[in-house]
Amino acid sequence: MKKPQPPLRDTRTAILSAAIDILHVHGAGALTVRSVATAAGCSTTGVYTWFGGKNGLVEAIFIDGFQRFGAALDATRATAPGDHQVVGLAHAYRTWALANPTHYMVMFARTVPDFCPSLDALVTAHGTFQQLVEATAAHMRRVGDDGDPTEVAHHLWAAMHGYVSLEIAEMDMAVDESHRTRRFEAGLRMLTEGVLRASSASAAVTAVDVAGTVDR
Amino acid sequence: MKKPQPPLRDTRTAILSAAIDILHVHGAGALTVRSVATAAGCSTTGVYTWFGGKNGLVEAIFIDGFQRFGAALDATRATAPGDHQVVGLAHAYRTWALANPTHYMVMFARTVPDFCPSLDALVTAHGTFQQLVEATAAHMRRVGDDGDPTEVAHHLWAAMHGYVSLEIAEMDMAVDESHRTRRFEAGLRMLTEGVLRASSASAAVTAVDVAGTVDR
DNA sequence: TCGCCGACGTAACATTGTTACACCGGTCGG
DNA sequence: CCGACCGGTGTAACAATGTTACGTCGGCGA
Numbered sequence: 001m002k003k004p005q006p007p008l009r010d011t012r013t014a015i016l017s018a019a020i021d022i023l024h025v026h027g028a029g030a031l032t033v034r035s036v037a038t039a040a041g042c043s044t045t046g047v048y049t050w051f052g053g054k055n056g057l058v059e060a061i062f063i064d065g066f067q068r069f070g071a072a073l074d075a076t077r078a079t080a081p082g083d084h085q086v087v088g089l090a091h092a093y094r095t096w097a098l099a100n101p102t103h104y105m106v107m108f109a110r111t112v113p114d115f116c117p118s119l120d121a122l123v124t125a126h127g128t129f130q131q132l133v134e135a136t137a138a139h140m141r142r143v144g145d146d147g148d149p150t151e152v153a154h155h156l157w158a159a160m161h162g163y164v165s166l167e168i169a170e171m172d173m174a175v176d177e178s179h180r181t182r183r184f185e186a187g188l189r190m191l192t193e194g195v196l197r198a199s200s201a202s203a204a205v206t207a208v209d210v211a212g213t214v215d216r
Numbered sequence: 217m218k219k220p221q222p223p224l225r226d227t228r229t230a231i232l233s234a235a236i237d238i239l240h241v242h243g244a245g246a247l248t249v250r251s252v253a254t255a256a257g258c259s260t261t262g263v264y265t266w267f268g269g270k271n272g273l274v275e276a277i278f279i280d281g282f283q284r285f286g287a288a289l290d291a292t293r294a295t296a297p298g299d300h301q302v303v304g305l306a307h308a309y310r311t312w313a314l315a316n317p318t319h320y321m322v323m324f325a326r327t328v329p330d331f332c333p334s335l336d337a338l339v340t341a342h343g344t345f346q347q348l349v350e351a352t353a354a355h356m357r358r359v360g361d362d363g364d365p366t367e368v369a370h371h372l373w374a375a376m377h378g379y380v381s382l383e384i385a386e387m388d389m390a391v392d393e394s395h396r397t398r399r400f401e402a403g404l405r406m407l408t409e410g411v412l413r414a415s416s417a418s419a420a421v422t423a424v425d426v427a428g429t430v431d432r
Numbered sequence: 433t434c435g436c437c438g439a440c441g442t443a444a445c446a447t448t449g450t451t452a453c454a455c456c457g458g459t460c461g462g
Numbered sequence: 463c464c465g466a467c468c469g470g471t472g473t474a475a476c477a478a479t480g481t482t483a484c485g486t487c488g489g490c491g492a
Contacts, residue, residue, distance in 0.1 A: 011440090032478080043441050044441090105325065108385055113327070125387065162379070163378070186371070249450085258471075260450085261451095261470085261472065264450075
Protein backbone atom coordinates (compact mmCIF):
# COMPACT_ATOMS: atom_id res chain seq x y z
CA MET A 1 0.00 0.00 0.00
CA LYS A 2 1.61 3.20 -1.09
CA LYS A 3 -1.13 5.40 0.26
CA PRO A 4 -1.74 5.18 4.00
CA GLN A 5 -4.07 8.16 3.73
CA PRO A 6 -5.72 8.55 0.38
CA PRO A 7 -4.22 11.76 -1.00
CA LEU A 8 -7.70 12.89 -1.76
CA ARG A 9 -7.49 16.34 -0.22
CA ASP A 10 -4.04 16.83 -1.68
CA THR A 11 -5.21 19.22 -4.33
CA ARG A 12 -7.13 21.15 -1.72
CA THR A 13 -4.02 21.84 0.32
CA ALA A 14 -2.05 22.51 -2.86
CA ILE A 15 -4.57 25.11 -3.93
CA LEU A 16 -4.70 26.74 -0.52
CA SER A 17 -0.93 26.92 -0.10
CA ALA A 18 -0.52 28.22 -3.64
CA ALA A 19 -3.11 30.89 -2.95
CA ILE A 20 -1.41 31.96 0.27
CA ASP A 21 1.92 32.00 -1.50
CA ILE A 22 0.57 34.26 -4.25
CA LEU A 23 -1.07 36.48 -1.65
CA HIS A 24 2.22 36.87 0.22
CA VAL A 25 4.40 37.41 -2.84
CA HIS A 26 2.21 39.33 -5.27
CA GLY A 27 -0.56 40.76 -3.09
CA ALA A 28 -4.31 40.49 -3.03
CA GLY A 29 -4.64 41.99 -6.49
CA ALA A 30 -2.86 39.03 -8.05
CA LEU A 31 -5.02 36.50 -6.25
CA THR A 32 -7.01 35.25 -9.24
CA VAL A 33 -8.63 31.87 -9.64
CA ARG A 34 -6.57 31.12 -12.73
CA SER A 35 -3.22 32.08 -11.22
CA VAL A 36 -3.93 29.99 -8.14
CA ALA A 37 -5.03 27.02 -10.22
CA THR A 38 -1.96 27.04 -12.46
CA ALA A 39 0.33 27.51 -9.45
CA ALA A 40 -1.34 24.55 -7.79
CA GLY A 41 -1.03 22.47 -10.97
CA CYS A 42 -4.71 22.01 -11.62
CA SER A 43 -7.52 23.65 -13.52
CA THR A 44 -9.78 26.43 -12.34
CA THR A 45 -12.47 23.88 -11.64
CA GLY A 46 -10.46 22.61 -8.69
CA VAL A 47 -11.03 25.85 -6.86
CA TYR A 48 -14.77 25.35 -7.28
CA THR A 49 -14.83 21.69 -6.29
CA TRP A 50 -12.84 22.28 -3.10
CA PHE A 51 -13.80 25.80 -2.10
CA GLY A 52 -16.99 26.59 -3.98
CA GLY A 53 -15.51 29.65 -5.60
CA LYS A 54 -13.18 32.52 -4.91
CA ASN A 55 -15.07 33.62 -1.82
CA GLY A 56 -14.65 30.18 -0.31
CA LEU A 57 -10.95 30.26 -1.09
CA VAL A 58 -10.57 33.65 0.54
CA GLU A 59 -12.44 32.38 3.55
CA ALA A 60 -10.03 29.46 3.82
CA ILE A 61 -7.17 31.95 3.61
CA PHE A 62 -8.88 33.99 6.32
CA ILE A 63 -9.20 30.99 8.64
CA ASP A 64 -5.71 29.72 7.90
CA GLY A 65 -4.35 33.17 8.65
CA PHE A 66 -5.94 33.26 12.08
CA GLN A 67 -4.64 29.76 12.79
CA ARG A 68 -1.07 30.73 11.89
CA PHE A 69 -1.44 34.02 13.72
CA GLY A 70 -2.73 32.23 16.79
CA ALA A 71 0.10 29.70 16.63
CA ALA A 72 2.66 32.50 16.56
CA LEU A 73 1.06 34.16 19.56
CA ASP A 74 0.86 30.79 21.32
CA ALA A 75 4.55 30.18 20.81
CA THR A 76 5.31 33.55 22.36
CA ARG A 77 3.10 32.90 25.34
CA ALA A 78 4.83 29.57 25.91
CA THR A 79 8.31 31.11 26.02
CA ALA A 80 7.75 34.60 27.41
CA PRO A 81 8.22 35.15 31.15
CA GLY A 82 4.92 35.43 32.93
CA ASP A 83 5.52 39.01 34.00
CA HIS A 84 5.76 40.32 30.49
CA GLN A 85 3.46 37.98 28.63
CA VAL A 86 1.26 40.81 27.43
CA VAL A 87 4.22 42.81 26.19
CA GLY A 88 5.66 39.76 24.48
CA LEU A 89 2.31 39.04 22.90
CA ALA A 90 2.13 42.58 21.59
CA HIS A 91 5.54 42.32 20.00
CA ALA A 92 4.63 38.98 18.48
CA TYR A 93 1.44 40.55 17.18
CA ARG A 94 3.29 43.33 15.39
CA THR A 95 6.04 41.02 14.16
CA TRP A 96 3.60 38.59 12.58
CA ALA A 97 1.51 41.34 11.02
CA LEU A 98 4.51 43.06 9.48
CA ALA A 99 5.87 39.75 8.22
CA ASN A 100 2.51 38.90 6.60
CA PRO A 101 1.01 42.26 5.70
CA THR A 102 -1.19 41.12 2.82
CA HIS A 103 -2.51 38.20 4.84
CA TYR A 104 -3.15 40.48 7.81
CA MET A 105 -5.07 42.88 5.59
CA VAL A 106 -7.27 40.10 4.23
CA MET A 107 -8.04 39.12 7.80
CA PHE A 108 -8.71 42.55 9.27
CA ALA A 109 -9.28 45.06 6.48
CA ARG A 110 -11.47 43.21 3.99
CA THR A 111 -8.93 43.67 1.22
CA VAL A 112 -10.88 41.37 -1.11
CA PRO A 113 -14.08 43.05 -2.30
CA ASP A 114 -17.41 41.34 -1.68
CA PHE A 115 -15.86 38.94 0.84
CA CYS A 116 -17.69 38.57 4.13
CA PRO A 117 -16.37 35.97 6.58
CA SER A 118 -18.88 33.34 7.60
CA LEU A 119 -19.81 32.55 11.19
CA ASP A 120 -17.32 29.67 11.21
CA ALA A 121 -14.51 31.98 10.20
CA LEU A 122 -15.48 34.54 12.81
CA VAL A 123 -15.43 31.84 15.47
CA THR A 124 -11.84 31.01 14.53
CA ALA A 125 -10.92 34.68 14.69
CA HIS A 126 -12.57 34.96 18.07
CA GLY A 127 -10.54 31.98 19.31
CA THR A 128 -7.33 33.77 18.44
CA PHE A 129 -8.49 36.85 20.30
CA GLN A 130 -9.13 34.69 23.36
CA GLN A 131 -5.39 34.18 23.74
CA LEU A 132 -4.96 37.89 24.29
CA VAL A 133 -7.85 37.82 26.74
CA GLU A 134 -6.25 34.99 28.72
CA ALA A 135 -2.86 36.66 28.87
CA THR A 136 -4.54 39.87 29.95
CA ALA A 137 -6.58 38.09 32.58
CA ALA A 138 -3.46 36.41 33.98
CA HIS A 139 -1.68 39.73 34.14
CA MET A 140 -4.65 41.39 35.81
CA ARG A 141 -4.92 38.61 38.39
CA ARG A 142 -1.23 39.00 39.15
CA VAL A 143 -1.63 42.74 39.62
CA GLY A 144 -4.89 42.48 41.52
CA ASP A 145 -7.13 44.18 39.01
CA ASP A 146 -10.72 42.95 39.08
CA GLY A 147 -11.90 44.61 35.87
CA ASP A 148 -13.24 42.78 32.85
CA PRO A 149 -10.30 41.13 31.03
CA THR A 150 -12.23 40.98 27.79
CA GLU A 151 -12.74 44.71 27.71
CA VAL A 152 -9.14 45.43 28.67
CA ALA A 153 -7.90 42.99 26.05
CA HIS A 154 -10.01 44.73 23.47
CA HIS A 155 -8.42 48.06 24.31
CA LEU A 156 -5.01 46.46 23.85
CA TRP A 157 -6.09 44.81 20.62
CA ALA A 158 -7.52 48.02 19.17
CA ALA A 159 -4.36 49.94 19.94
CA MET A 160 -2.04 47.29 18.49
CA HIS A 161 -4.23 47.02 15.41
CA GLY A 162 -4.17 50.79 15.03
CA TYR A 163 -0.39 51.05 15.05
CA VAL A 164 0.13 48.00 12.87
CA SER A 165 -2.50 48.71 10.24
CA LEU A 166 -1.43 52.30 9.80
CA GLU A 167 2.10 51.01 9.43
CA ILE A 168 1.10 48.44 6.82
CA ALA A 169 -0.96 50.97 4.88
CA GLU A 170 2.04 53.30 4.98
CA MET A 171 -0.18 55.98 6.44
CA ASP A 172 2.11 56.72 9.37
CA MET A 173 4.43 59.58 8.54
CA ALA A 174 7.42 57.86 10.08
CA VAL A 175 10.96 58.57 9.02
CA ASP A 176 12.26 55.01 9.18
CA GLU A 177 11.69 51.56 10.55
CA SER A 178 13.31 52.18 13.92
CA HIS A 179 11.10 55.21 14.38
CA ARG A 180 8.04 53.01 13.93
CA THR A 181 9.39 50.46 16.37
CA ARG A 182 10.12 53.06 19.04
CA ARG A 183 6.70 54.57 18.50
CA PHE A 184 4.98 51.22 18.93
CA GLU A 185 7.00 50.45 22.04
CA ALA A 186 6.22 53.85 23.54
CA GLY A 187 2.52 53.31 22.90
CA LEU A 188 2.76 49.83 24.31
CA ARG A 189 4.38 51.14 27.45
CA MET A 190 1.64 53.70 27.94
CA LEU A 191 -0.93 50.97 27.44
CA THR A 192 0.55 48.55 29.94
CA GLU A 193 0.86 51.37 32.45
CA GLY A 194 -2.57 52.82 31.83
CA VAL A 195 -4.91 50.10 30.65
CA LEU A 196 -3.43 47.33 32.73
CA ARG A 197 -3.56 49.02 36.10
CA ALA A 198 -0.06 49.88 37.21
CA SER A 199 1.13 49.20 40.74
CA SER A 200 1.03 52.84 41.84
CA ALA A 201 -2.05 54.05 43.65
CA SER A 202 -2.83 56.94 41.37
CA ALA A 203 -2.86 54.72 38.32
CA ALA A 204 -5.13 52.30 40.14
CA VAL A 205 -7.67 55.05 40.66
CA THR A 206 -7.74 55.71 36.95
CA ALA A 207 -8.15 52.04 36.14
CA VAL A 208 -10.98 51.59 38.59
CA ASP A 209 -12.73 54.59 37.12
CA VAL A 210 -12.37 53.20 33.65
CA ALA A 211 -13.46 49.73 34.67
CA GLY A 212 -16.54 51.18 36.29
CA THR A 213 -17.42 52.98 33.11
CA VAL A 214 -16.91 49.94 30.97
CA ASP A 215 -18.85 47.54 33.13
CA ARG A 216 -21.93 49.67 33.42
CA MET B 217 -24.35 84.56 -21.78
CA LYS B 218 -25.83 81.52 -20.13
CA LYS B 219 -22.48 80.13 -19.04
CA PRO B 220 -20.50 82.36 -16.68
CA GLN B 221 -18.04 79.50 -16.15
CA PRO B 222 -17.75 77.10 -19.03
CA PRO B 223 -19.19 73.85 -17.68
CA LEU B 224 -16.16 72.08 -19.00
CA ARG B 225 -15.26 70.15 -15.85
CA ASP B 226 -18.90 69.34 -15.26
CA THR B 227 -18.55 65.74 -16.33
CA ARG B 228 -15.51 65.39 -14.11
CA THR B 229 -17.44 66.34 -10.99
CA ALA B 230 -20.41 64.29 -12.19
CA ILE B 231 -18.19 61.23 -12.52
CA LEU B 232 -16.52 61.78 -9.16
CA SER B 233 -19.75 62.34 -7.25
CA ALA B 234 -21.35 59.34 -8.96
CA ALA B 235 -18.37 57.21 -7.99
CA ILE B 236 -18.50 58.36 -4.36
CA ASP B 237 -22.23 57.74 -4.31
CA ILE B 238 -21.79 54.20 -5.60
CA LEU B 239 -18.98 53.62 -3.10
CA HIS B 240 -21.18 54.75 -0.22
CA VAL B 241 -24.30 52.88 -1.29
CA HIS B 242 -22.99 49.66 -2.84
CA GLY B 243 -19.44 49.36 -1.56
CA ALA B 244 -16.03 49.15 -3.16
CA GLY B 245 -16.90 45.94 -4.98
CA ALA B 246 -19.54 47.72 -7.06
CA LEU B 247 -17.19 50.55 -8.00
CA THR B 248 -16.72 49.65 -11.68
CA VAL B 249 -15.87 52.00 -14.50
CA ARG B 250 -19.05 51.14 -16.36
CA SER B 251 -21.38 51.60 -13.39
CA VAL B 252 -19.78 54.94 -12.58
CA ALA B 253 -20.00 56.08 -16.19
CA THR B 254 -23.65 55.19 -16.61
CA ALA B 255 -24.50 56.77 -13.24
CA ALA B 256 -22.70 59.92 -14.35
CA GLY B 257 -24.52 59.88 -17.68
CA CYS B 258 -21.50 59.47 -19.89
CA SER B 259 -19.48 56.70 -21.48
CA THR B 260 -16.58 54.80 -19.95
CA THR B 261 -14.20 56.95 -21.95
CA GLY B 262 -15.02 59.89 -19.71
CA VAL B 263 -13.37 58.18 -16.79
CA TYR B 264 -10.19 57.89 -18.85
CA THR B 265 -10.23 61.45 -20.19
CA TRP B 266 -10.72 62.98 -16.74
CA PHE B 267 -8.99 60.51 -14.43
CA GLY B 268 -6.73 58.44 -16.64
CA GLY B 269 -8.32 55.19 -15.54
CA LYS B 270 -9.79 53.54 -12.51
CA ASN B 271 -6.70 54.13 -10.39
CA GLY B 272 -6.93 57.85 -11.05
CA LEU B 273 -10.59 57.80 -10.11
CA VAL B 274 -9.86 55.98 -6.88
CA GLU B 275 -7.11 58.47 -6.13
CA ALA B 276 -9.59 61.31 -6.63
CA ILE B 277 -11.94 59.51 -4.25
CA PHE B 278 -9.05 59.15 -1.80
CA ILE B 279 -8.21 62.87 -1.92
CA ASP B 280 -11.85 63.93 -1.79
CA GLY B 281 -12.35 61.70 1.22
CA PHE B 282 -9.54 63.34 3.13
CA GLN B 283 -10.89 66.77 2.21
CA ARG B 284 -14.36 65.92 3.50
CA PHE B 285 -12.88 64.22 6.54
CA GLY B 286 -10.71 67.24 7.24
CA ALA B 287 -13.67 69.57 6.82
CA ALA B 288 -15.68 67.58 9.35
CA LEU B 289 -12.81 67.71 11.84
CA ASP B 290 -12.37 71.42 11.14
CA ALA B 291 -16.01 72.11 11.88
CA THR B 292 -15.66 70.32 15.20
CA ARG B 293 -12.54 72.26 16.14
CA ALA B 294 -14.32 75.50 15.35
CA THR B 295 -17.25 74.78 17.66
CA ALA B 296 -15.75 72.64 20.43
CA PRO B 297 -14.62 74.36 23.60
CA GLY B 298 -10.87 74.69 23.76
CA ASP B 299 -10.55 72.48 26.79
CA HIS B 300 -11.99 69.44 25.07
CA GLN B 301 -10.93 70.00 21.50
CA VAL B 302 -9.03 66.73 21.36
CA VAL B 303 -11.96 64.77 22.76
CA GLY B 304 -14.33 66.49 20.36
CA LEU B 305 -12.00 65.74 17.50
CA ALA B 306 -11.91 62.09 18.44
CA HIS B 307 -15.68 61.85 18.50
CA ALA B 308 -15.87 63.61 15.15
CA TYR B 309 -13.28 61.17 13.83
CA ARG B 310 -15.32 58.16 14.83
CA THR B 311 -18.60 59.69 13.73
CA TRP B 312 -17.33 60.48 10.25
CA ALA B 313 -15.67 57.09 9.83
CA LEU B 314 -18.80 55.18 10.88
CA ALA B 315 -20.95 57.37 8.64
CA ASN B 316 -18.65 56.74 5.65
CA PRO B 317 -17.19 53.28 6.28
CA THR B 318 -16.47 52.31 2.68
CA HIS B 319 -14.86 55.66 2.00
CA TYR B 320 -12.81 55.38 5.17
CA MET B 321 -11.63 51.93 4.15
CA VAL B 322 -10.54 53.17 0.73
CA MET B 323 -8.54 55.88 2.47
CA PHE B 324 -6.91 53.80 5.20
CA ALA B 325 -7.16 50.12 4.34
CA ARG B 326 -6.40 49.97 0.64
CA THR B 327 -9.74 48.34 -0.11
CA VAL B 328 -9.20 48.69 -3.87
CA PRO B 329 -6.54 46.24 -5.05
CA ASP B 330 -3.49 47.56 -6.88
CA PHE B 331 -4.22 51.11 -5.79
CA CYS B 332 -1.29 53.04 -4.33
CA PRO B 333 -1.88 56.72 -3.49
CA SER B 334 0.47 59.14 -5.23
CA LEU B 335 2.63 61.67 -3.42
CA ASP B 336 0.01 64.35 -4.03
CA ALA B 337 -2.65 62.24 -2.36
CA LEU B 338 -0.41 61.50 0.59
CA VAL B 339 0.25 65.21 1.02
CA THR B 340 -3.50 65.80 1.29
CA ALA B 341 -3.79 63.02 3.83
CA HIS B 342 -0.91 64.47 5.80
CA GLY B 343 -2.64 67.85 5.82
CA THR B 344 -5.69 66.32 7.48
CA PHE B 345 -3.49 64.69 10.09
CA GLN B 346 -1.99 68.09 10.84
CA GLN B 347 -5.30 69.22 12.31
CA LEU B 348 -4.99 66.55 14.95
CA VAL B 349 -1.41 67.61 15.55
CA GLU B 350 -2.44 71.23 16.03
CA ALA B 351 -5.25 70.41 18.42
CA THR B 352 -2.89 68.17 20.34
CA ALA B 353 -0.22 70.85 20.44
CA ALA B 354 -2.71 73.42 21.73
CA HIS B 355 -3.84 71.03 24.44
CA MET B 356 -0.27 70.23 25.41
CA ARG B 357 0.63 73.92 25.60
CA ARG B 358 -2.36 74.52 27.83
CA VAL B 359 -1.33 71.70 30.13
CA GLY B 360 2.35 72.57 30.06
CA ASP B 361 3.60 69.46 28.29
CA ASP B 362 6.73 70.05 26.23
CA GLY B 363 6.77 66.73 24.38
CA ASP B 364 6.55 66.31 20.64
CA PRO B 365 2.94 66.99 19.58
CA THR B 366 3.39 65.06 16.36
CA GLU B 367 4.29 61.89 18.22
CA VAL B 368 1.50 62.31 20.75
CA ALA B 369 -0.97 63.00 17.95
CA HIS B 370 0.15 59.84 16.22
CA HIS B 371 -0.53 57.80 19.33
CA LEU B 372 -4.02 59.28 19.44
CA TRP B 373 -4.53 58.65 15.75
CA ALA B 374 -3.38 55.06 15.94
CA ALA B 375 -5.72 54.33 18.82
CA MET B 376 -8.73 55.98 17.20
CA HIS B 377 -8.00 54.20 13.94
CA GLY B 378 -7.72 50.91 15.82
CA TYR B 379 -11.11 51.17 17.46
CA VAL B 380 -12.84 52.50 14.36
CA SER B 381 -11.39 50.12 11.81
CA LEU B 382 -12.07 47.05 13.95
CA GLU B 383 -15.59 48.36 14.34
CA ILE B 384 -16.06 48.87 10.61
CA ALA B 385 -14.62 45.44 9.81
CA GLU B 386 -17.01 43.98 12.36
CA MET B 387 -14.08 42.33 14.08
CA ASP B 388 -14.92 43.68 17.52
CA MET B 389 -16.97 41.19 19.46
CA ALA B 390 -19.30 43.84 20.79
CA VAL B 391 -22.85 43.13 21.83
CA ASP B 392 -24.42 46.27 20.44
CA GLU B 393 -23.80 49.79 19.27
CA SER B 394 -23.88 51.39 22.69
CA HIS B 395 -21.28 48.89 23.86
CA ARG B 396 -18.96 50.04 21.10
CA THR B 397 -19.55 53.67 21.95
CA ARG B 398 -18.84 53.15 25.66
CA ARG B 399 -15.74 51.18 24.76
CA PHE B 400 -14.45 53.93 22.50
CA GLU B 401 -15.15 56.57 25.13
CA ALA B 402 -13.40 54.53 27.81
CA GLY B 403 -10.35 54.13 25.60
CA LEU B 404 -10.45 57.81 24.74
CA ARG B 405 -10.53 58.70 28.41
CA MET B 406 -7.51 56.54 29.12
CA LEU B 407 -5.71 58.15 26.23
CA THR B 408 -6.41 61.73 27.23
CA GLU B 409 -5.35 60.90 30.77
CA GLY B 410 -2.29 58.94 29.78
CA VAL B 411 -0.94 60.22 26.49
CA LEU B 412 -1.86 63.84 27.03
CA ARG B 413 -0.22 64.38 30.39
CA ALA B 414 -2.91 64.78 33.04
CA SER B 415 -2.71 67.52 35.62
CA SER B 416 -1.76 65.23 38.48
CA ALA B 417 1.89 64.87 39.34
CA SER B 418 2.06 61.09 39.09
CA ALA B 419 0.61 61.09 35.62
CA ALA B 420 3.07 63.77 34.63
CA VAL B 421 5.96 61.54 35.62
CA THR B 422 4.66 58.82 33.35
CA ALA B 423 4.24 61.21 30.47
CA VAL B 424 7.73 62.62 30.85
CA ASP B 425 9.14 59.13 30.86
CA VAL B 426 7.24 58.33 27.71
CA ALA B 427 8.18 61.57 26.02
CA GLY B 428 11.81 60.95 26.78
CA THR B 429 11.58 57.55 25.16
CA VAL B 430 9.89 58.88 22.09
CA ASP B 431 12.24 61.77 21.53
CA ARG B 432 15.38 59.70 21.67
C1' DT C 433 -21.07 -6.24 -14.81
C1' DC C 434 -23.67 -2.03 -14.66
C1' DG C 435 -24.56 2.26 -12.92
C1' DC C 436 -23.47 6.00 -9.95
C1' DC C 437 -20.73 9.59 -7.99
C1' DG C 438 -16.94 12.50 -7.09
C1' DA C 439 -12.84 14.73 -9.02
C1' DC C 440 -11.19 16.86 -13.07
C1' DG C 441 -10.46 19.39 -17.60
C1' DT C 442 -12.19 22.05 -21.70
C1' DA C 443 -14.71 25.42 -23.33
C1' DA C 444 -17.88 28.80 -23.14
C1' DC C 445 -20.29 33.18 -21.05
C1' DA C 446 -20.86 37.64 -18.51
C1' DT C 447 -18.36 41.25 -16.46
C1' DT C 448 -14.58 44.49 -16.04
C1' DG C 449 -10.45 47.45 -17.13
C1' DT C 450 -8.47 49.27 -21.10
C1' DT C 451 -7.49 50.94 -25.75
C1' DA C 452 -8.14 52.11 -30.77
C1' DC C 453 -10.69 54.77 -33.73
C1' DA C 454 -14.06 57.87 -35.55
C1' DC C 455 -16.91 62.08 -34.69
C1' DC C 456 -17.87 66.75 -33.45
C1' DG C 457 -17.40 71.38 -32.01
C1' DG C 458 -14.55 75.21 -31.08
C1' DT C 459 -10.08 77.79 -31.92
C1' DC C 460 -6.36 79.65 -34.29
C1' DG C 461 -3.26 80.68 -38.21
C1' DG C 462 -3.33 81.86 -42.99
C1' DC D 463 -13.38 83.04 -44.72
C1' DC D 464 -11.44 78.61 -44.39
C1' DG D 465 -8.87 74.63 -43.25
C1' DA D 466 -6.03 72.31 -39.71
C1' DC D 467 -5.74 71.14 -35.11
C1' DC D 468 -7.19 69.69 -30.57
C1' DG D 469 -9.83 68.32 -26.69
C1' DG D 470 -14.02 65.92 -25.20
C1' DT D 471 -17.09 62.10 -26.50
C1' DG D 472 -19.07 57.60 -27.97
C1' DT D 473 -18.74 52.86 -30.16
C1' DA D 474 -16.61 48.88 -30.43
C1' DA D 475 -13.23 45.85 -29.67
C1' DC D 476 -9.55 43.14 -26.70
C1' DA D 477 -7.52 40.77 -22.65
C1' DA D 478 -8.26 39.20 -18.08
C1' DT D 479 -11.28 37.32 -14.53
C1' DG D 480 -15.15 34.79 -11.99
C1' DT D 481 -18.34 31.39 -13.08
C1' DT D 482 -20.88 27.57 -15.13
C1' DA D 483 -22.18 23.73 -18.41
C1' DC D 484 -20.75 19.61 -20.12
C1' DG D 485 -17.95 15.61 -21.05
C1' DT D 486 -14.47 12.23 -19.16
C1' DC D 487 -12.33 9.10 -16.11
C1' DG D 488 -11.77 6.06 -12.24
C1' DG D 489 -13.32 3.78 -8.25
C1' DC D 490 -17.14 1.76 -5.58
C1' DG D 491 -21.38 -0.67 -4.46
C1' DA D 492 -25.66 -3.29 -5.99
